Every structure is written in structure tokens, then in C-alpha cells.
Amino acid sequence: MIVCRSHGEIEKLRRVNQLVARILAELRTMAAPGVTTQELDEAAEARVREAGAEPAFKGYHGYPATVCVSVNEQVVHGIPSTRGLTDGDILSIDMGAKLDGFFGDCAVTVPIGRVSAEASALLRVTEEALFHGIEAVKPGARVSDIGAAVQQHVEAAGFSVVREFVGHGIGTSLHEEPQVANYGPAGRGPRLSEGMVIAIEPMVNIGQPAVKVLADGWTAVTRDGSLSAHFEHTVVVTRDGCEVLTRLATDGEYVGTALSGSLSK
Ligand code: MF3
Ligand code: CO
Numbered sequence: 165m166i167v168c169r170s171h172g173e174i175e176k177l178r179r180v181n182q183l184v185a186r187i188l189a190e191l192r193t194m195a196a197p198g199v200t201t202q203e204l205d206e207a208a209e210a211r212v213r214e215a216g217a218e219p220a221f222k223g224y225h226g227y228p229a230t231v232c233v234s235v236n237e238q239v240v241h242g243i244p245s246t247r248g249l250t251d252g253d254i255l256s257i258d259m260g261a262k263l264d265g266f267f268g269d270c271a272v273t274v275p276i277g278r279v280s281a282e283a284s285a286l287l288r289v290t291e292e293a294l295f296h297g298i299e300a301v302k303p304g305a306r307v308s309d310i311g312a313a314v315q316q317h318v319e320a321a322g323f324s325v326v327r328e329f330v331g332h333g334i335g336t337s338l339h340e341e342p343q344v345a346n347y348g349p350a351g352r353g354p355r356l357s358e359g360m361v362i363a364i365e366p367m368v369n370i371g372q373p374a375v376k377v378l379a380d381g382w383t384a385v386t387r388d389g390s391l392s393a394h395f396e397h398t399v400v401v402t403r404d405g406c407e408v409l410t411r412l413a414t415d416g417e418y419v420g421t422a423l424s425g426s427l428s429k
Contacts, residue, residue, distance in 0.1 A: 166333055166341050168359030173266065174400055177335065177361055180217060181268035181398045181409035184261050187211045189412060191231070191259075192274050197251045201233035204257065205244035212261050220260030220267050220338050227382065232258040232271075239367050239375050239384040239392040240329055251277030254287065256394040258365075260338055267338045269363045270410035271396035282370060283391055289321040290368040290393040297346070297364045301399055301406040307342050307353035314366045315347040326367035326392070328375055329384070334363045334398055356401050361409070365396035 169177065190211065191204050209230040212219050219230035227241070234242035234256040235249070242256070249255060258271035273287050296313040310331075318325050331344030342354050346366040369375075371390030378385060386392050399406040 166354055166360055167335055168357060169335060169361055169400065170359070173335070174359070174361075176264050176266040177268070177398070177400065178409050180261055180263040180266050181270065182412070183212075183215050183217055183263060184259055184268035184270045185410040185412050187261075188257060188259055188270050188272055188410075191257050192272060195249060195255055195257070195274050195276060197277050198248050200246050200248050201235070201242070201244040201255075202246055204233060205229045205231050208259055215261075215263070217261040217263040220262050220269065221258075224338060230259065232256070234258075234383070234392070234394065236391055237386045237389045239326055239369070239386060240394055241377075241382040241384055243380060243382055249276045252279050252283075253277075254279055254283050254391060254393060256392075258394065258396065262338075265336055267334050267336070268410065269334055269338065269365075269396060269398050271365060271394050273393040273395060285321070286323060286368065286370055286391055286393045289318060289323055290366055291395045293317040293346075293366045293368060294364060294395040294397060297366065298397060298399055298406060298408060301356060301362070301364075301401060302404065303355075303357050303401055305356050306351050307344060307356065308348050309350045310364055311345040311348045312350035314364075318346075318366070318368050324369045324371065324373040326369060326373055326375055329365075329367055331362060331364045331366075331396070333361065335361050358401050358403055360401045361398065362401075363396055363398045365394065367392060367394045
């Protein structure tokens with residue numbers, strides 16, 4: 165069953181998702197050569213708790229940290245460590261929080277210092293693909309319309325979509341129905357209706373789509389060692405489209421980089 169949220173519930177979801185987006189924007193500015201991913205995680209947890217919220221990932225199936233930090237060929241679920249970031253790296257930061265019984269979830273991939281032209285194209289295309297997925301969200305659309313839009317954009321750019329991880333409904337649990345794949349034909353799966361809340365999170369590789377999980381049991385990496393990017397927004401279906409709950413309203417503060425002016429919904 166896919167839950168449709170009331171106005172009061174959506175207000176709570178807005179609050180926690182805005183908190184997550186704001187903290188992610190701060191982490192993004194902190195992320196620089198020499199900074200360790202553990203320092204980012206400590207800052208994230210402190211900010212979450214200061215706001216009276218709780219980390220959503222910490223303890224989830226035993227995950228040990230507040231953020232997932234995935235560097236270069238790491239796709240998702242990288243564990244914070246004393247590894248320092250290096251000029252030219254790309255870093256995916258994924259964070260969830262729980263406030264007043266409701267969950268927020270958002271991810272962004274950021275360049276560290278100066279990155280290659282190929283890496284910056286990967287970041288741009290992945291975030292654009294997320295926006296194409298978001299643009300498919302409206303009442304009456306089918307869940308698979310989202311993945312079809314994502315895949316179309318990614319493959320037109322010559323990159324590939326990761327199959328093993330998907331987006332999800334979100335609300336009073338971090339992961340609810342439906343699953344939101346980032347690939348596949350349009351016109352399948354449940355119909356969206358007003359009040360449904362979903363997290364859309366494409367993972368895109370420069371090379372082949374295949375991934376494997378490292379011996380730590382969490383970190384997913386590309387099998388071919390190619391770079392990978394990940395962007396995620398939580399959205400609520402509205403009467404005529406959707407509202408991006410993890411989009412920051414203040415100009416210039418938005419966590420995204422590409423197409424940030426084009427989302428008027
Ligand atoms: N972005 C992933 C998700 O929303 C992060 C989950 S990490 C975990 O599903 F640690 F909580 F598993
Ligand atoms: Co998610």
C-alpha cells in the first residue's frame with residue numbers, strides 16, 4: 165500500500181527534508197582537499213542532533229554512521245573514515261534524518277577541488293537525470309515513468325544507470341512502498357496520486373552499470389572501477405505535479421548545481 169499524506173503530515177515531512185537539505189548544503193561547502201569523511205560525518209550528526217532530530221541511517225540494518233560518503237568509483241553506502249579527500253575526487257554525500265516521527269532523505273555528489281571534464285559531465289548528467297525523473301511526477305503518472313525518464317537522459321549522454329539500488333516511498337519509515345527504479349519502460353507500476361511522498365535517487369556510472377559490494381558489507385563500487393555519481397531528492401505529489409521537499413527555497417543555497425532554475429513546480 166502507498167500512503168497519501170495529509171497536509172499536517174506533509175508539513176512535518178517538509179520540515180525534516182528542509183533540515184536534511186540545509187545540512188547537506190553545509191557539508192558540501194566543508195568538503196575540500198584534506199578534509200576526512202569522518203569529519204563530515206561528525207559535523208552532520210552534530211547538526212542533526214542540534215535540530216532535535218535523529219540520524220536516519222545510523223543503526224539502520226547496522227549502518228554505523230549519519231551520512232554515507234562515496235568517493236570516486238564508490239557508488240553508494242560508503243562508510244565515513246579517516247581517509248582524506250583529494251583534489252580531483254568526486255564525493256557523494258547521502259543523509260537521512262528523522263524529526264517528529266517523519267523521515268527526510270537527500271543526496272548530492274560534489275567535486276573536490278578541480279575535477280576532470282568527464283567527472284563534471286557525470287555530475288551534471290546525473291543531476292539532470294534526477295530532474296527529468298522529478299518532472300515525470302504528477303497525479304495519474306505511473307511509477308515507472310520516473311525511471312524511464314532517468315534512463316533516457318543518462319544513456320543519451322553515454323553513461324549507465326545502476327540497477328541494484330532504487331528510490332523509495334518515504335514517510336514514517338525511511339523506506340516505504342513503492343520502489344522507484346531508475347530504469348525500465350514507462351507506463352508500468354502503481355499510479356501516483358496527490359500526497360504520495362517518494363525519494364528519487366539515480367546512481368550513474370561513467371562505464372558499465374555493474375556494481376559489487378566490498379568486504380565491509382556496505383560500500384558498493386563499480387565493477388569496472390569507473391566513476392559513479394548519486395543525486396537524491398524527496399518529493400511530494402501535488403495536484404498538478406510535485407513539490408521537491410529537499411529543495412532549499414533561498415536563492416543560491418540550493419544543494420543542486422544543474423537546472424536549479426528550471427523547477428517551478
Ligand atoms: N540513500 C539510501 C537510501 O535512501 C541510503 C540508505 S543508507 C543506510 O535508501 F545506511 F541507511 F542503509
Ligand atoms: Co533514499
